[in-house]
Amino acid sequence: MSQEALVEIRDLNFTYDSRPVLTGINMTIPRGKVVAVMGISGCGKTTTLRLIGGQLKPTSGEVRVGGQVVHELDASGLYALRRRMGMLFQFGALFTDMSVFDNIAYQMREHTDLPEAMIRDLVLMKLHAVGLRGAHNLMPTELSGGMARRVALARAIALDPMLIMYDEPFAGLDPISLSIVGELIRKLTDALGASSIVVTHDVQESLKIVDYVYFVSAGKIVAEGTAEEMKHSTVPYVHQFIWGEADGPVPFQYPARPYGEELMEGASRRG
Amino acid sequence: MDNGILRALRGLGEKFTGRIWRLGYASRFFLAILLHSGTSLRRIHLTIREIYFTGVLSLIIILVSGLFVGMVLGLQGYDTLQRYGSTEALGVLVSLSLVRELGPVVAALLFASRAGSAITAEIGMMKATEQLSAMEMMAVDPIARVVAPRFWGGVISMPLLAALFSAMGIFGGYLVGVQLIGVDEGSFWSQMQASVDFRQDILNGVIKSFVFGIIVSWVAVFEGYDAEPTAEGVSGATTRTVVTSSLAILAADFVLTAFMFTGT
Numbered sequence: 001m002s003q004e005a006l007v008e009i010r011d012l013n014f015t016y017d018s019r020p021v022l023t024g025i026n027m028t029i030p031r032g033k034v035v036a037v038m039g040i041s042g043c044g045k046t047t048t049l050r051l052i053g054g055q056l057k058p059t060s061g062e063v064r065v066g067g068q069v070v071h072e073l074d075a076s077g078l079y080a081l082r083r084r085m086g087m088l089f090q091f092g093a094l095f096t097d098m099s100v101f102d103n104i105a106y107q108m109r110e111h112t113d114l115p116e117a118m119i120r121d122l123v124l125m126k127l128h129a130v131g132l133r134g135a136h137n138l139m140p141t142e143l144s145g146g147m148a149r150r151v152a153l154a155r156a157i158a159l160d161p162m163l164i165m166y167d168e169p170f171a172g173l174d175p176i177s178l179s180i181v182g183e184l185i186r187k188l189t190d191a192l193g194a195s196s197i198v199v200t201h202d203v204q205e206s207l208k209i210v211d212y213v214y215f216v217s218a219g220k221i222v223a224e225g226t227a228e229e230m231k232h233s234t235v236p237y238v239h240q241f242i243w244g245e246a247d248g249p250v251p252f253q254y255p256a257r258p259y260g261e262e263l264m265e266g267a268s269r270r271g
Numbered sequence: 272m273d274n275g276i277l278r279a280l281r282g283l284g285e286k287f288t289g290r291i292w293r294l295g296y297a298s299r300f301f302l303a304i305l306l307h308s309g310t311s312l313r314r315i316h317l318t319i320r321e322i323y324f325t326g327v328l329s330l331i332i333i334l335v336s337g338l339f340v341g342m343v344l345g346l347q348g349y350d351t352l353q354r355y356g357s358t359e360a361l362g363v364l365v366s367l368s369l370v371r372e373l374g375p376v377v378a379a380l381l382f383a384s385r386a387g388s389a390i391t392a393e394i395g396m397m398k399a400t401e402q403l404s405a406m407e408m409m410a411v412d413p414i415a416r417v418v419a420p421r422f423w424g425g426v427i428s429m430p431l432l433a434a435l436f437s438a439m440g441i442f443g444g445y446l447v448g449v450q451l452i453g454v455d456e457g458s459f460w461s462q463m464q465a466s467v468d469f470r471q472d473i474l475n476g477v478i479k480s481f482v483f484g485i486i487v488s489w490v491a492v493f494e495g496y497d498a499e500p501t502a503e504g505v506s507g508a509t510t511r512t513v514v515t516s517s518l519a520i521l522a523a524d525f526v527l528t529a530f531m532f533t534g535t
Contacts, residue, residue, distance in 0.1 A: 053408055079410040087408040093401035107409050 006031045006163055006195045007052060012061035014047060014219075021047050022219045025061070029163075034189050034196040036206045038241065039216035040250055045199040048216070049165050052197070053087060054078045065163065083111055086156030086194075090168040092148040094140040100127070100151050101136040107158045126154040129191075130184055146177025150184065157188055163195050164188070170202040178202070182209050203242050207231065215241065217249075297493050304422050304492070307415035311423045317416070321424025325386040329432060332385050333378055337369075337436035340377060341443025344368055348444070349452055359458030363466040365444030366437075370467065370476040371532065374437030376524050379483035381436075382429055383516040387491035390421050391512040394495025395505035403496075418496060422488045429484025430477050437476070475531045482527060483520050490516040 007029035014022040022044045029035050037045050050056045051063050057071045064070070065081060073081060094103050104123045108114055114122070127133040130150040140148060149169060156164055166185060170178050186209040189196040200206045207213070207227040215223040215230070215238050223235045230238060240248035256262070311318045348364040394417065397403050403413045441463075448454040467473065491512050498508035 055404065055407060079412075082408055082410040085408065087405070089401045089405055091400065093405035095402055095405075096400070107411075110409070110411050 008064040013059045015059045029195050033211040036198045036210040036213045043216045044219040084162045086161035086164040088152050088156045088166045092152035096140050100138050104155045130154045166198045308419045310415040311419045317420040318423045321420045325424050326428030329385045333432045333436050334439050337439030338443040341440030342447045345444035345447030361448045362459035362463035366463045369437040369440040370472050375433045375480040378433040378436040379520045383487045387487045387512045388509045390491040391495040391509045395498035395508050399500040418492045422492050425488030426484040430480040433480035486519045487516045
């Protein structure tokens with residue numbers, strides 16, 4: 001990927017309670033592209049997003065967003081950077097005490113001096129983009145999972161961010177909602193000229209919309225390339241992941257003592 | 272055996288240092304609330320909303336409890352005072368018990384159970400559902416936007432609720448003492464008026480309830496913010512709020528009483 005980079009991650013290491021979570025991560029997210037970070041649960045994908053957003057500090061290495069080293073920014077610098085980022089959380093993370101309208105207007109009211117009439121128009125435009133203009137009066141508890149995800153997407157793009165991060169945007173969605181959210185991620189990225197990072201383990205939907213993929217396993221990047229390259233990858237982990245094989249480099253069995261040995265021990269106890 | 276004793280000692284030491292560490296963390300959190308309180312004052316509607324949720328919605332339990340506590344004080348007080356032939360001092364007994372002690376303490380204990388637990392559960396659930404993380408990623412500080420208004424809402428509500436508790440209690444004492452038993456109404460009110468000192472009794476009671484308000488609100492917001500983001504974690508945090516703040520209220524009450532009323 002040779003385009004101008006919006007996010008650059010160099011030699012990133014992150015350790016939690018002396019347990020290495022990420023080791024030697026190098027990634028480049030170009031402007032205007034959708035990049036997926038894939039891997040099984042617990043491999044360090046969400047931690048990568050949190051390091052990009054400055055919610056965690058790296059043990060070593062650096063994350064640059066728009067040329068700024070994230071962990072070197074002070075609180076006001078970090079908040080200024082975050083105003084240019086949007087994030088979609090796994091289950092939406094909508095504010096449950098506010099209506100759909102107020103959820104999307106939230107950042108506009110917090111960070112701008114726009115008159116309420118203009119905020120109203122902007123909110124309705126964002127909701128129209130995700131197909132939910134008619135739902136602006138509903139409360140989050142009245143939304144289906146797919147609708148909540150779309151509202152959260154509208155909220156993530158409320159201030160027209162340069163970078164949008166998606167944490168498991170397809171988790172728990174029905175096929176129709178899944179396809180809608182996938183299309184929206186692609187369309188909104190293109191329309192805003194933003195960059196998108198999609199952390200997911202949904203292979204089918206994400207490979208349809210992304211420009212580039214990083215595969216992470218046990219905190220390390222094990223493969224990278226375009227969606228087509230990944231589909232034909234011979235890397236065993238990638239092959240197992242994409243074709244959903246039950247056994248392979250990621251074993252079916254949780255590590256344990258030999259089966260026979262454990263059964264024999266039970267037999268000898270019985271007598 | 273030696274190993275067992277060593278393990279037990281190590282466990283005890285770890286628990287002790289853990290508690291000290293947590294107290295330090297809670298103190299830093301308290302300072303952070305004070306430093307980020309500007310938003311609560313600038314955007315006063317955030318704090319007024321919390322006064323409604325913690326104060327106004329606690330009114331029923333506070334008023335009804337105050338009434339019954341006052342009625343019980345009327346019955347018990349009359350029973351004791353008649354042995355000494357001084358039943359006309361019933362108003363003094365009821366009012367001093369309430370404004371000095373029972374009003375601030377019982378109202379604070381009820382406030383911890385009703386509003387403190389609700390604050391902890393709300394903040395804990397916001398954490399569990401990533402609403403606080405979402406706020407951070409939107410460049411909005413959750414301590415300024417969520418924690419500080421709830422803290423100040425609680426601190427402002429507490430003295431008002433304690434005052435209402437005492438007022439209802441005195442009314443309850445009046446109902447039982449004067450209307451039911453037949454103590455002289457004039458003596459009941461005039462002795463109360465003559466004996467209750469504004470500075471010594473009422474103001475000290477207000478100071479107590481203000482301190483209790485700080486304790487309950489601090490414990491409630493801290494436990495919510497520090498809760499493990501799971502259903503079990505939020506439930507545990509809610510329980511800790513009620514237990515910790517109740518014990519802290521009773522301990523602080525002893526210390527404050529020792530300073531305020533000893534030798535008077």
